[in-house]
Amino acid sequence: MTTSLRSTLDFLLYDWLQAESLNARERFADHSRETFDAVLDTCERIAREKYAPFNRTVDTQEPQFDGERVILPQCTHDARQAFADSGMLSAAQDYALGGMQLPYVVESAANSFFGCASISIGSNLLTTGNANAILVHGTPLQQQVFAANEFNGRWAGTMCLSEPQAGSSLSDITTRAEADGADFEVDPLGPRYRLRGNKMWISSGDHELTENIVHLVLAKIPGPDGKLVPGVKGISLFIVPKKLVDTDGQLTGERNDVALAGLNHKLGWRGTTNTLLNFGEGRYPVRGGAGAIGYLVGRPGEGLKCMFHMMNEARIAIGMAATTLGLAGYYASLDYARTRLQGRPVQGSTSAAGSAGKDASQPQVPLIRHADIKRMLLAQKSYCEGALALNLYCARLVDEGRTGEPQAAQDARLLLEVLTPIAKSWPSEFCLEANSLAIQIHGGYGYTRDFPVEQYWRDNRLNMIHEGTHGIQAADLLGRKVVMQGGAGLQLLARTIGATIAQARKHPELAAWADQLAQALQDVGEATQAAWATGNPTEALANAVPYMQAFGHTVLAWVWLDVACSVLARDATLSIAASAGRMGAARYFYHYELPHIGAWLQVVRQRDLTCAALDEDAF
Amino acid sequence: MTTSLRSTLDFLLYDWLQAESLNARERFADHSRETFDAVLDTCERIAREKYAPFNRTVDTQEPQFDGERVILPQCTHDARQAFADSGMLSAAQDYALGGMQLPYVVESAANSFFGCASISIGSNLLTTGNANAILVHGTPLQQQVFAANEFNGRWAGTMCLSEPQAGSSLSDITTRAEADGADFEVDPLGPRYRLRGNKMWISSGDHELTENIVHLVLAKIPGPDGKLVPGVKGISLFIVPKKLVDTDGQLTGERNDVALAGLNHKLGWRGTTNTLLNFGEGRYPVRGGAGAIGYLVGRPGEGLKCMFHMMNEARIAIGMAATTLGLAGYYASLDYARTRLQGRPVQGSTSAAGSAGKDASQPQVPLIRHADIKRMLLAQKSYCEGALALNLYCARLVDEGRTGEPQAAQDARLLLEVLTPIAKSWPSEFCLEANSLAIQIHGGYGYTRDFPVEQYWRDNRLNMIHEGTHGIQAADLLGRKVVMQGGAGLQLLARTIGATIAQARKHPELAAWADQLAQALQDVGEATQAAWATGNPTEALANAVPYMQAFGHTVLAWVWLDVACSVLARDATLSIAASAGRMGAARYFYHYELPHIGAWLQVVRQRDLTCAALDEDAF
Missing domain, CATH: 1.20.140.10 (Butyryl-CoA Dehydrogenase, subunit A, domain 3)
Structure with a gap:
């Protein structure tokens, strides 16, 4: 058994990405391969002991709501506790925040053990993502009260974007945020609002894993006419804690008006609660007013x-x-x-005419x-x-x-x-x-x-x-990312891929793949141009998903070529089984996968409207 | 709403396949479009009333075993009863057998309503398949006692092939069948044997839906030395009823020694029980001997x-x-x-530079x-x-x-x-x-x-x-079907496809697709040759699945071209929405799907051993 997640991470982190070289930078100066390995060891152990054995448990014992609390199996509490205790919630943060100033690439690698062991038992990415957003856009006190208590494991975080009537279309959200009294602007935790609305698909929206839950909520502040501004420009961001807290980060004993309206029952990923939350519906009236109390983050709009x-x-x-x-x-x-x-297996050298020879007297x-x-x-x-x-x-x-x-x-x-x-x-x-x-x-x-x-x-x-969704990623890629700044991003990617191609050409065994990748890159570039040739988004984006598939395959081919260069640099004769395996996987990608991009790009290049132009009644 | 299963079936059956023309044949002489439609109507209604409303029920109320009986929800009993009452179990059979001599194509179309409504509530295909096998290979009395009582709905049938240690490798089954006493050959129900062994993955292997269950079981008759013959040549087929019956098809009151060893708990298809059955383990000793009683069908081996x-x-x-x-x-x-x-949707004519224009003040x-x-x-x-x-x-x-x-x-x-x-x-x-x-x-x-x-x-x-499995189908296709009889099957398919191409070329709007299909057909033919060029099955079959994918796409492209010809023959201007829809679906296949065959065939043509030759330790 040569393959394990750990051995693959070791190769990718140290041989390929040269993660150790980061230690030359001031922020990571205290780190070394030893400290990185210690983090990987710890995460591998916690994942093995607290996550993997319970992956089926969290699938079969779905979250339940008893009318008061969300009930999760004990293993979920234990896994969350072990994770928080490990310090991984703030691994990449500053020492000042209690973090370990770990490079994000190492944090990311270490977290992969948990994903492999049980993806749904933990939902910590939302907590760190939430806290990171507050770090960037919140006031110092918001950072200290909310972000710090997420990083230290006391509280968990969510992101509340979608609404039942809006789904992916955020411009259509209708959650309202209205100023909470005349003194709303002087609350030390940030301008104070009252929120009313419904949020759908909120992961970890309610549970008893932590003392409190910090919701980050998108809502609209009505204009002077009381109306909500259409579109995404009217959207502001609020911190809405499940339980109110004071400026020291202590619970005040007041429950905020955030009510669980329902648990979603899913096909999978069942260890993580997914909820419909009602903000300010009056189930938990708070401080004599209507609406859930929330604190503005950043500027309105x-x-x-x-x-x-x-x-x-x-x-x-x-x-x-x-x-x-x-x-x-x-x-x-x-x-x-x-x-x-x-x-x-079929035997090596019989003729096609006969039935493929298999000697049934041999063992299986x-x-x-x-x-x-x-x-x-x-x-x-x-x-x-x-x-x-x-x-x-x-x-x-x-x-x-x-x-x-x-x-x-x-x-x-x-x-x-x-x-x-x-x-x-x-x-x-x-x-x-x-x-x-x-x-x-x-x-x-x-x-x-x-x-x-x-x-x-x-x-x-x-x-x-x-x-x-996939469709949204595709529209983001072809509608924005590859055209923004005059195509600067795409050009940078092309130069980066070009560097790999140049390096690969030094290895005779990689030359053919380098050529194949160069061609793919050119094909993607031409298809991008052709898609936008008429400047009409309807035509350009009609085949955004096939474009993204081809683009993705090209990116993956580049990654594999770059990895192959590293493999050969380290083990030119592929004497190690793992080297042969990586080269085999790269070869598979070039022989079996990359050739598919032609089919995907053809419809992009031709701005094919077979689907987009078909009359709705014809389906 | 132009699309429904019924409207699609009507078009395919009557316009495309001209099912009515079958009525000119003696066997179907009593039939007409009216009788066909009556069958479709009945099945559509039963599916709507007895199947569709319960599809989720059978998913959530999985089969349970109380130690004695398999418990299924009431809706499964009701659906089975309605299906049996409809006569569909013997729809295609002779009048003499109580059938309605319906063309198989109409039976198949009618059955699609049930699949669409709830695939797993019914498992009737095994019963009719079982009965059909007995019709072809059984003695007249076996047909009368077993097949007839399956067709009339009294009993259900199974097919028992796999075993826990053998899976797809039938040559490795070890269920033994030994002659049952000196008079074993003179039993009127067929040569009588005693079977011992375990059968895995047996759908509908036990239940109380019917009075009896007729198992068709593969087993090996030991040679004079008491040993089983290796390979598939040693395999014989037996009828093993759950409850013994007499020559009049009446239950004798004796339970045969077929024991439910376990229910499989599946990802889906949960309405159908799937079982591990033990034959002759002694749980239900019968007639003073050891082993389950079975009757040979056809000849030994x-x-x-x-x-x-x-x-x-x-x-x-x-x-x-x-x-x-x-x-x-x-x-x-x-x-x-x-x-x-x-x-x-994005607006028609804005520039790529800006964010794709969407007017959020408009309704969703x-x-x-x-x-x-x-x-x-x-x-x-x-x-x-x-x-x-x-x-x-x-x-x-x-x-x-x-x-x-x-x-x-x-x-x-x-x-x-x-x-x-x-x-x-x-x-x-x-x-x-x-x-x-x-x-x-x-x-x-x-x-x-x-x-x-x-x-x-x-x-x-x-x-x-x-x-x-997919792999087995692919090996069957490339290892047997396209090479058997000197490639006669493939040549016949090519001629059949060629006829469609010729017909399509008469329609200017189909000419490009006709060319594309002709090329695909040629590519598949060349890849077939190239795969077998060395006569080495290991090389030829290394990429049997990609071959099957390309072959399948070519076949589907042919089907769509042939359908398109029918659409145009009927509605040349595509004035009917359904015509435009079918033409759109055909166009989708030619523009988005068929171009993928190049990637699949490339590895076949090159007899690519990237996967097959990779060392096991390298994975």
Whole structure:
């Protein structure tokens, strides 16, 4: 058994991304490979002990509401406690905030153990994302009272965007925020408002895991005429704690008017509560007024901008979630394929005319001896280890954007902007496909709940939906990211890929792939131009999803080529089994996957309106 | 709302396949469009009243075993009763058997209503398949006692092939069948044996829906040395009733030694019990001997051949099951997209530089107005209506094989042989993908159990596994079907496709697709040759699944082109919305799907061993 998540992380972090070199920077000066490894060790252990054994438990014991409290299984409380105790909630934060100033790429790698062990038992990404948004946009006191108590594990956080009638269309939210009394502006916790409205799809919207819950809520402040401003420009951001707190961060004993209206019953990801919350419906009247009390974060009308800080972080985290679910399925099916005896491969050199020769008097062989099983394993490896590499690369860009030299930092942020829709969408689609292959390798057993793979597949299906659907990611990519700043992001990506291509050409065994990638990059560039040739968004975006699929495959091919360069730099003869495996996964991607981009790009290039122009009555 | 399963069936049956012309044949002489329609009406009504309302019920109230009996919800009993009462169990059978001599293509179309309404509440295909196998291979008394009582609804049937240690590898089954006493050969019900062994994955293996259950069981008769013959040649077929019966088909009051060892708990398809059965373990000792009593069907050693009659029928039925699940998701998501208001499409003519213009002061529009929603709807329509057409075409081939002129009948049987792996595998893969798109259109709601689409997706995941996995279908296609009889099947398919191409070229608007299909057909032919160029099955079959995917897409493109010809023949100006819809679905297939075959065929043509040759330790 050469493959494990740890060995893959070690290679990607240290050999490929050279994470140790970050320690030359002031912020990370106290760190070393030893401290990084210690974090990985701790997370691997907690995930093994407190997460993995309970993944099925949280699937079968769904959250329940007894009318007063949300009831979660004990294992969820224990896992949350162990995670908070580990300090991982604030791993990347400043020492001053109780953090360990860990590079984000290492934090991200360490968190992958939890995703692999049980994606839905934890929902900590929302808490750190919430606290990070307050750090960036909140007042010092908001940071101290709310963000700090999320980082230290006392409280949890949510993001409340969607509403039942609006879904992905945030411009249509109708939650109202009205000034709370004449002195509303002088509240030390921030301008105080009263919120009324309903929020849908709120993960961890209610529970008893923590003393308090900090909701970050998008709402609209009515104009002088009492009307809400249409569109996203009218949206502001508010901190709405479940229980009110004072300026010392102590509970005042007052319950805020945030009421659980219902739990959603999902296909998967059942360990995390998902809720419909009613704000200010009067169920918990507070301080003699109507509405839930909330404190403005940032400036009025800039709510979406503030929230997008959290959204982008969440999108990369969703990409990592999809990836770790994919990897979990890969490891499970690899183990099964190595141990389950079944059938015999076709023999090497018989003729096609006869039935393919199999000598039934020979013992059965492990499944992994069959070519088609190997194909399904290698596809999973190629998808999931490639996605892991991409997500860690993006995490490394976060570090660069925060701690790099000015130009490098700026480039890193721009590149991250372009890559975010891919980091989110690609694993959501292809690591889900990997989970399907993991089921397939198990045969009938994979279809039963006695094996874990069906749950991975169900859990993973969420990732194409939450934090911006596939369609929204695609519109973001083709409608905004590749055209913004005159295409600067796309050009930067092309230069970055070009550097990998140049490096790969130094290795004769990679030359063909380098050519193939160069062609793919050119094809994507031309398709981008062609899509926008008429300047008509309806035509350009009609095939945004196929565009994103082709773009994603090109990005993944680049990642695999870059990884292949690292493999050869370290082990030119592929004498180590893991090297051969990585090169095999890269080869799989170039032989089996990248050739699909032609089909995807063709409709983009032609601004094909087969779908968009079909009359609604014709369906 | 122009689309319904009924309107699609009407078009495919009558306009495209000209089912009425079958009535010119003696066997169907009593039939007319009126009698066909009456059957469709009845099935549509029973499906609507007895199946559809209970699809979620059978998902949540899984079969339970109380130690004595398998408990199913009442709705399952009611649905079974209504189905049996309708006469559909013997719809295609001779009048002499109580049947209605309905063409198989009409029976198949009628059964699609049940699949669409609730695939797992019924498992009647196994009963009719079982009875059909006995009709072909059993003695007259076996037919009269067993088959007739399955067709009339008194008893149900199963097929017992797999075993826990063998899975798909039937050569490794170890269930033994030993002669039962000196007089074993003279039992009027057939040579009598005692069976001992375990059978896994037996659908409807135990229940109280019917008075008795007729198991068709594969087992091996030991040689004189007491040993089992290795390989499939040692396999024989036996009728093993759950309760013993006399030659009049009356229960003798003796329970046979067939014991339920366990129920499988599945990801989906939960309305149908799936069981591990122990034969002859001694739980129900019978007639003073050890082992379950079974009656040989056909000759010793020819069990697999006999069973394959049932398997082939089951495979086409599985393709239809996958198709109807896909259609169910399509209709659900189409309805949702037409009624759910959300967002606004991007405006027609703004520049790419600005954010795509959307006027938030305008009311929200139905989802179906968004281009990407239309894309996901049209993809579903293209997959599922195409799969429906293919499966009905195959059903029509069954009729031709049974009632056509000798040469036509022989051709139909050969063509069906080649198409069976596609009819089974293609819908299993692509109608599953359709179900995923149906979830995606629903957004977060699609991920909840409040909407039906997540269940369709779970139910459909089984179809790539049972009745021969995807890998087995692919090996059958490339390893056997396209090379057998010197490639006669493939040549016949090519001629058949060629006829469609020739017909399509008469329509100017279809000429480009005709060219595209001609090229695809040539590519598949060349890839077939290249795969076998070395005569080495290891190399040829290493990429059997990508081959099957390309082959399947080519077949579907042919089906759509043929359908398009019918559309134009009937409505040249596409004045009817349904015509425009079918033409749009065909166009989608040619623009978005068929171009993928290049990527799939490339690895086949090159006999790419990236996967097959990778060392096991490298994964």
